Every structure is written in C-alpha cells, then in structure tokens.
Amino acid sequence: MPTTQRVRDPHVIIAGSGPPLVLAHGAGGSVAANFTGLIDALSTERTLIGADYPGSGGTPSDASALDLDVLADTLVATAVDAGFDRFPVLGLSLGSAVALTAALRHPDRVTGLILTVGFATADPQIRLVVDTWSTLAAVDRRALAGYLVSLASPAVLGELDDATGAIDATLADYPDGGTDQARLAASVDIAASLAAVSAPTLVVVAGQDRIVLPDSTRGLARQIPGATTVEYPDAGHIFTPAESVTWIADVAAHLRTHRL
Numbered sequence: 001m002p003t004t005q006r007v008r009d010p011h012v013i014i015a016g017s018g019p020p021l022v023l024a025h026g027a028g029g030s031v032a033a034n035f036t037g038l039i040d041a042l043s044t045e046r047t048l049i050g051a052d053y054p055g056s057g058g059t060p061s062d063a064s065a066l067d068l069d070v071l072a073d074t075l076v077a078t079a080v081d082a083g084f085d086r087f088p089v090l091g092l093s094l095g096s097a098v099a100l101t102a103a104l105r106h107p108d109r110v111t112g113l114i115l116t117v118g119f120a121t122a123d124p125q126i127r128l129v130v131d132t133w134s135t136l137a138a139v140d141r142r143a144l145a146g147y148l149v150s151l152a153s154p155a156v157l158g159e160l161d162d163a164t165g166a167i168d169a170t171l172a173d174y175p176d177g178g179t180d181q182a183r184l185a186a187s188v189d190i191a192a193s194l195a196a197v198s199a200p201t202l203v204v205v206a207g208q209d210r211i212v213l214p215d216s217t218r219g220l221a222r223q224i225p226g227a228t229t230v231e232y233p234d235a236g237h238i239f240t241p242a243e244s245v246t247w248i249a250d251v252a253a254h255l256r257t258h259r260l
Helices: 031-042 068-081 094-105 124-139 141-150 154-158 164-173 178-185 191-196 214-223 241-257
Strands: 012-016 020-024 047-051 087-092 110-116 201-206 228-232
Touching: 012 031, 020 031, 020 068, 020 094, 031 047, 031 087, 031 241, 047 068, 068 094, 087 094, 094 110, 094 178, 094 191, 110 214, 110 241, 124 141, 124 178, 141 164, 191 214, 201 214, 201 241, 214 228, 228 241
Parallel strands: 020 047, 020 087, 087 110, 110 201, 201 228
Antiparallel strands: 012 047
16 A cells, blocks of 8 residues: 655645535646536535645645645545545546545555546646646736636637636635645556546536646546546537536436446
C-alpha cells in the first residue's frame, strides 16, 4: 500500500444518507460549486462526500499540497473518516484524475468510477487554456473571468445577451487556489497506469468541450478496461441545468447497474 498523504485541515462536505458517493471537483471549482445540483438530487438516497482542494471552499491555500497523490489520499481518508470503508468516486475534469489516482492507490476501497469531462494526459487545448488562465490571473482577474466565461459551449454563449452578469459571478466565485489547481491540471499524465484500473467505470464526454478536447475524454475511456462511455454532443465543459439533469440520471443509472 502507498504511504498515505493528506491535505492539512481540508474543508469537508457531507450531505444526505444512504450508500456513499465520493466527489472530486474540478480546477477552479469546489464541491459546492461543481456538485450542488447533484447533491440536492441524490441526497435522499445517497451520502455525498467531498473535500475541497487547497485554496477552494474553506480549505486553506497550499500549493505544495496540490498533488494528485495527496488529493486522492485526502479524498479517500475523508470518506473513511465519514464511516465508509468502500465507495464509488465521481470526478469532474481534474477531479477525474484525482478519482483515478484514488482507485489506483486504494483499489481495496474504490468500488466504481464516474469520470466526467476528464483526461488522462493534459492535451494541447487544456495546456493552452491554462497558459492563458495563468497569465490573466497574474494581471487582470476580471479579464480572467471573462476568458473563463468565453470557454462555455456555443449553446450557453448564444443565450447570453450580456456577459456582464456571468463575468461578475465567475469573478466572485473564483477560489484563491484556482490558478494553482489549473496548473496541476495542465501537468496531468497518468495514462500509463490506466490498464490497472479494475473498478467499473463510466466516462462522460462533452462534445463541445472547449477546455478538454472531447477526443481526450474518449481516449480516457479507451484506456480503462471495460469502461462505458456516454456522450452529450452539445454540452460544454460545464453543463447547463438541462444537461445536468441527464448527467445526474446517468450517474444514478451507473451506480444502480453495478450495485455501487
């Protein structure tokens, strides 16, 4: 077994009751920001557990702890501390790499995986996004917020008469550790380990993703033995409310199918 490493004093969210589902959020997000809709929908039948990465939610910033092994061990330890020995893990974007790392480091505990808009190796698109993200974060946070809004799907952008409100909301919600988390995402390279994943896995692909190339998410599925793929052709990296309803239904179906 690997030596367990943990984030110091992570902010933890535990909601609902029933069998566990552990949540790994994306770069620049948090458990609440990325999963509130899913938590609200599933908390009557599931216990939802998540730990904010350093610099998100209530977890203090600590760039040195933004490491896949540390984040994965913290997530597993959080679920164990909540009273669960075995559990499926749902990862979003960077969280998919965290979830996979948890499954590889703790195969005795992770019973299933749901990987949404994920990737095994940072592709040219995400590296270019993070380069621009890092530059703007250093000089103009409002410009960064506008840039992040511009990465939404065409369907979302087409409904914005004025992007000011979306930019204001993005700026207000931007976590202290968001840029360091993005840099971690741009460094991910775990493809060589994926053949060892044994947990039943669902991979969710967004066809209009402008942060992670859709083919990178499809490639992730191909590298995991027995993985199942679902595609949302019109979805971007962040789902609309209607897309989220479909996603939550697919998450629940995967958990039921494999009795997780």
